[in-house]
Amino acid sequence: MQEEKNIRVLTGNEACAEGALAAGMRFYAGYPITPSSEVAEVLAVELPKIGGVFIQMEDEIASIGAIIGGSLAGVKSMTATSGPGFSLMQENIGFAAMAEVPCVIVNVMRGGPSTGLPTLPAQGDVMQARWGTHGDHPIIALAPFSVAETFALTVRAFNLSEKYRTPVILLLDEIIGHVNEKVNMPDTTALEIIDRIPPAVAPDKYLPYEHTECGVPPMASFGQGYRFHVTGLAHDETGFPTNSGREIGRLIERLHRKIEQNRDDIVEVDAFMMDDAETALVSFGSTARSARHAVRLAREAGKKVGLLRLKTLWPFADKEIRAYAGQIKNWVVAEMNLGQMAHEVEWALAGAAPVKRLNKVDGDPISPAEILQALPE
Amino acid sequence: MSEQKAKKKDVTITINEAWCKGCVICVELCPESVLEMRSGKAKVAHLDQCSACMLCELRCPDFAIVVVDNSKVDQSSE
Amino acid sequence: MFNYDQYLRLNKFPLIWCSGCGDGIVLKSMLRAIHKLGINKDEMCMVSGIGCSSRLTGYVDFNTLHTTHGRALTFATGIKMANPKLHVVVVTGDGDATAIGGNHYIHAARRNIDITVILFNNFIYGMTGGQVSPTTPKGKRASTAPYGNFENAFNISGLAQAAGASYVARATVYNAVQLEKYIQRAIEKKGFSLVEVLSPCPTAYGRRNREGTPVDMILHQKENSIPVSKAESMTPEELEGKIITGVLVDTERPECRTEYQRLIDHLKEEK
Numbered sequence: 001m002q003e004e005k006n007i008r009v010l011t012g013n014e015a016c017a018e019g020a021l022a023a024g025m026r027f028y029a030g031y032p033i034t035p036s037s038e039v040a041e042v043l044a045v046e047l048p049k050i051g052g053v054f055i056q057m058e059d060e061i062a063s064i065g066a067i068i069g070g071s072l073a074g075v076k077s078m079t080a081t082s083g084p085g086f087s088l089m090q091e092n093i094g095f096a097a098m099a100e101v102p103c104v105i106v107n108v109m110r111g112g113p114s115t116g117l118p119t120l121p122a123q124g125d126v127m128q129a130r131w132g133t134h135g136d137h138p139i140i141a142l143a144p145f146s147v148a149e150t151f152a153l154t155v156r157a158f159n160l161s162e163k164y165r166t167p168v169i170l171l172l173d174e175i176i177g178h179v180n181e182k183v184n185m186p187d188t189t190a191l192e193i194i195d196r197i198p199p200a201v202a203p204d205k206y207l208p209y210e211h212t213e214c215g216v217p218p219m220a221s222f223g224q225g226y227r228f229h230v231t232g233l234a235h236d237e238t239g240f241p242t243n244s245g246r247e248i249g250r251l252i253e254r255l256h257r258k259i260e261q262n263r264d265d266i267v268e269v270d271a272f273m274m275d276d277a278e279t280a281l282v283s284f285g286s287t288a289r290s291a292r293h294a295v296r297l298a299r300e301a302g303k304k305v306g307l308l309r310l311k312t313l314w315p316f317a318d319k320e321i322r323a324y325a326g327q328i329k330n331w332v333v334a335e336m337n338l339g340q341m342a343h344e345v346e347w348a349l350a351g352a353a354p355v356k357r358l359n360k361v362d363g364d365p366i367s368p369a370e371i372l373q374a375l376p377e
Numbered sequence: 378m379s380e381q382k383a384k385k386k387d388v389t390i391t392i393n394e395a396w397c398k399g400c401v402i403c404v405e406l407c408p409e410s411v412l413e414m415r416s417g418k419a420k421v422a423h424l425d426q427c428s429a430c431m432l433c434e435l436r437c438p439d440f441a442i443v444v445v446d447n448s449k450v451d452q453s454s455e
Numbered sequence: 456m457f458n459y460d461q462y463l464r465l466n467k468f469p470l471i472w473c474s475g476c477g478d479g480i481v482l483k484s485m486l487r488a489i490h491k492l493g494i495n496k497d498e499m500c501m502v503s504g505i506g507c508s509s510r511l512t513g514y515v516d517f518n519t520l521h522t523t524h525g526r527a528l529t530f531a532t533g534i535k536m537a538n539p540k541l542h543v544v545v546v547t548g549d550g551d552a553t554a555i556g557g558n559h560y561i562h563a564a565r566r567n568i569d570i571t572v573i574l575f576n577n578f579i580y581g582m583t584g585g586q587v588s589p590t591t592p593k594g595k596r597a598s599t600a601p602y603g604n605f606e607n608a609f610n611i612s613g614l615a616q617a618a619g620a621s622y623v624a625r626a627t628v629y630n631a632v633q634l635e636k637y638i639q640r641a642i643e644k645k646g647f648s649l650v651e652v653l654s655p656c657p658t659a660y661g662r663r664n665r666e667g668t669p670v671d672m673i674l675h676q677k678e679n680s681i682p683v684s685k686a687e688s689m690t691p692e693e694l695e696g697k698i699i700t701g702v703l704v705d706t707e708r709p710e711c712r713t714e715y716q717r718l719i720d721h722l723k724e725e726k
C-alpha cells in the first residue's frame with residue numbers, strides 16, 4: 001500500500017497551533033507578544049471555522065484565567081506567550097496546579113530579564129517553568145527541537161495535561177517558533193488523543209479531589225450536574241477549603257505523587273549516538289539542533305560523542321542521565337542561559353564525572369562550532 | 378432551635394441559635410417589637426404582635442430566623 | 456418564608472462572615488432572584504475572586520469557582536465563551552473588582568459578555584483587615600489611611616456604564632426587596648450586567664469610622680439613599696454623601712458570545 005504523504009512547510013508556531021487543534025483544543029485565549037503571536041493568529045482564523053472559540057484578552061493574567069475557566073467548562077484550552085507574559089501568568093499557573101485544571105501554556109522563549117530581547121532566542125525560562133509560581137507544586141514542561149516535533153509535543157502536552165489533570169508548559173524558543181521546516185503531517189485521525197477521566201459515580205458520590213491510587217481524580221465539567229466547588233485554597237477531597245493539617249498534607253503529597261509516580265510515562269529523552277559515547281552532550285530545544293550537528297562532526301573526526309536531548313524538561317530526566325553515569329567520562333551541557341539545566345545535570349550525576357557548561361545569553365544561538373570547541377580533547 | 382406559635386396571627390418563628398450571631402438586626406428592625414436579645418441570641422418575646430411582615434427574615438445575614446405565615450403556607454409555590 | 460435550603464450547602468454553615476456583615480443579606484437576595492428566574496442549579500455557575508464577599512461561592516449549591524484575587528471575571532469569561540449555556544454570575548468585592556481586577560472589570564463590560572457581576576461594595580478591604588480601597592470615600596479611615604483617605608474614590612457603577620455594560624443598578628442591603636429585583640433583572644439581561652450592592656462591613660470599616668452598630672449602618676443606608684430619578688434634579692453638593700440607588704443603565708447591545716456564535720455560524724454556511 002502506498003502511503004499518502006501530506007507534506008507542509010510550517011513554522012514552529014504554526015505547527016504548535018496545528019498540533020493543538022489536532023489534540024482537540026477548542027478554546028484559546030491570549031495576548032499578543034513576540035515571538036509567539038503567530039500561534040494566536042493561526043488559531044484566530046481556524047478555531048471559529050470548527051466551532052471553537054478564540055478570544056484576545058486584555059492581558060496575560062486574563063488569558064490564563066480564561067483558559068482555566070474554559071477547561072473547567074469542559075473544553076481543552078490553551079494560551080501562548082513569551083517571557084513577560086509568562087511572568088504575568090505565574091499566579092494562575094499555580095491555581096491550575098492546585099485546583100488540578102488541565103491546560104496548556106506555550107512559552108516561546110525570548111531573551112530576558114524584563115523586555116529583554118523580543119526578537120532573539122533564549123532558553124532562560126527553564127527554572128521559571130519549574131518554579132515560577134509560589135509554593136511547592138508539580139509541573140510538566142516539554143521542549144521540542146524541530147517543527148515536526150513541535151506538532152507532536154503539543155499533542156502530547158494536551159494528552160499529559162488531561163491524563164494528569166495538571167497545567168503543562170510547552171517551552172519553545174524564538175528559533176523553533178519561527179523556523180520554517182517541512183513537516184510530514186500525521187494522519188490526525190490516527191493520533192493518540194487522551195481525554196480527562198470523567199467521574200464514574202453519581203453526583204452525590206463524586207469527590208472532585210479524591211485520593212485515587214493513580215493520584216489523579218476523575219474530572220467533571222461545570223454544567224454536567226456535578227455542582228462541585230473549585231478553589232485555590234488548600235482543600236480536602238470534596239474540594240472545599242480545609243484547615244486540617246492532615247488533609248492539607250495529603251493534598252500536597254498527592255499533587256506531587258501523581259506526577260512522580262508516573263514520571264516514566266512523562267519523561268522522554270532522545271539518546272543520539274549514545275551507545276558507545278564517552279563524551280555526552282546534554283541539550284534541548286533549538287540548541288539541541290546545533291548539538292546534533294556537532295555530534296555528527298565530532299564522529300566524523302573520530303570522537304566518541306553522543307547527545308542526550310531532553311524532550312521533557314520537567315520532571316527532570318535525572319534517572320535517564322544517571323543511567324550513563326558509568327559510561328560517560330565527560331559531560332557538556334549546552335543551553336542559551338547561564339546554566340539552569342546544567343545545575344540539574346550536576347545534581348543528577350552527583351560528581352560521577354565532570355560537567356562542563358556551555359552557556360550563551362547574547363541572543364545569538366550556540367553554533368555547532370562552539371560546541372565542538374567545548375568538547376574535551 | 379426554638380419554635381413558637383403566635384396566638385392571634387398564625388405565625389411560626391424559628392430561630393436557629395447555632396447560626397445566630399447576635400447582630401441584633403432582626404430585633405431592632407422589627408416594626409412590631411416581637412423579638413429581643415437573650416444571652417447574645419435573638420429570641421421571640423411577643424409572638425402575638427407579629428404581623429408576618431418577613432422583614433427580620435429578609436435581613437438576617439445568617440439565615441438564622443425563619444418566619445412562616447401558616448395562613449399562606451398552602452398556596453406558597455415552594 | 457422562602458426555602459433557601461434548596462440552594463445552600465448547609466454542611467458548610469454557619470457562614471464565615473462577622474456578626475452583622477451585610478454579605479449574608481446579599482446572598483439571600485441572590486438566591487431569591489435565582490429562584491424566581493427558575494434557573495436549573497446545574498446551569499448556574501458562580502465565580503468569585505478573593506475577599507470576604509468572595510467566600511460566598513463555598514456556600515451555594517451551584518457549579519462554583521473561587522479564583523484568585525481580582526481575576527474572577529477572567530475565569531468567568533472563559534467559562535461563558537466555552538459553554539454559553541451556563542448562567543455565569545461573578546461575586547466580587549470593591550477591591551477585588553476595581554483595584555487588582557480593574558482592568559478585567561472594564562474589559563468585561565466593554566465586551567458586553569453575558570455575565571452578571573454582584574459587586575459587594577463595603578468601601579474597604581475586609582478580608583485583610585481594613586486597608587483602604589478604591590471606593591473608600593475621601594476622608595474615611597482605613598488601616599492604611601490612618602489620617603483619612605486622601606485619594607478620590609471610584610464611582611464603580613459609573614465605570615461599568617462608561618465601559619459599555621448593558622445593565623447597571625445600585626442597591627443597598629437595607630432595601631433587600633429592591634436588591635433582589637435588580638439581581639433578577641441583571642441575570643435575565645443578555646449582556647454584561649452589574650449590581651453594585653452597598654454591604655456594610657461593621658468590623659473593618661464601621662468600627663474604624665465610628666459608624667456604629669450593624670443596625671446603625673443599615674439605617675444610615677435608609678436615611679441617605681436617593682432614588683436615581685430624584686438625584687437627577689439635585690446638585691452635586693446636595694448629593695454629597697448620598698447613595699444614589701436604582702437602575703442606572705438598562706439597554707440592549709450586541710453580546711460578546713452571541714456575536715462570536717454568529718461568526719461561527721457564518722463560517723459554517725460559507726463551507
Ligand SMILES: Cc1ncc(C[n+]2csc(CCOP(=O)(O)OP(=O)(O)O)c2C)c(N)n1
Binds near residue numbers: 505524551580582583
Ligand atoms: C495577588 C493578591 N494580592 C493580595 C491579596 C490579599 N488580599 C486578599 S483579599 C484582599 C482585599 C479584599 O477586599 P475586597 O475585594 O474589597 O473584598 P472584601 O474582603 O472587603 O469583601 C486582599 C488585598 C491576595 N489574596 N492576592
Ligand code: SF4
Binds near residue numbers: 428434
Ligand atoms: S415577621 Fe415582621 S413583625 Fe414578625 S418578627 Fe419578623 S420583623 Fe417582626
Ligand code: SF4
Binds near residue numbers: 396404
Ligand atoms: S438577624 Fe439573624 S443573626 Fe442577627 S440576631 Fe437576628 S437571628 Fe441572629
Ligand code: SF4
Binds near residue numbers: 507577581655658
Ligand atoms: S471583615 Fe467586614 S466584610 Fe469581612 S466578614 Fe467581617 S464584616 Fe464582613
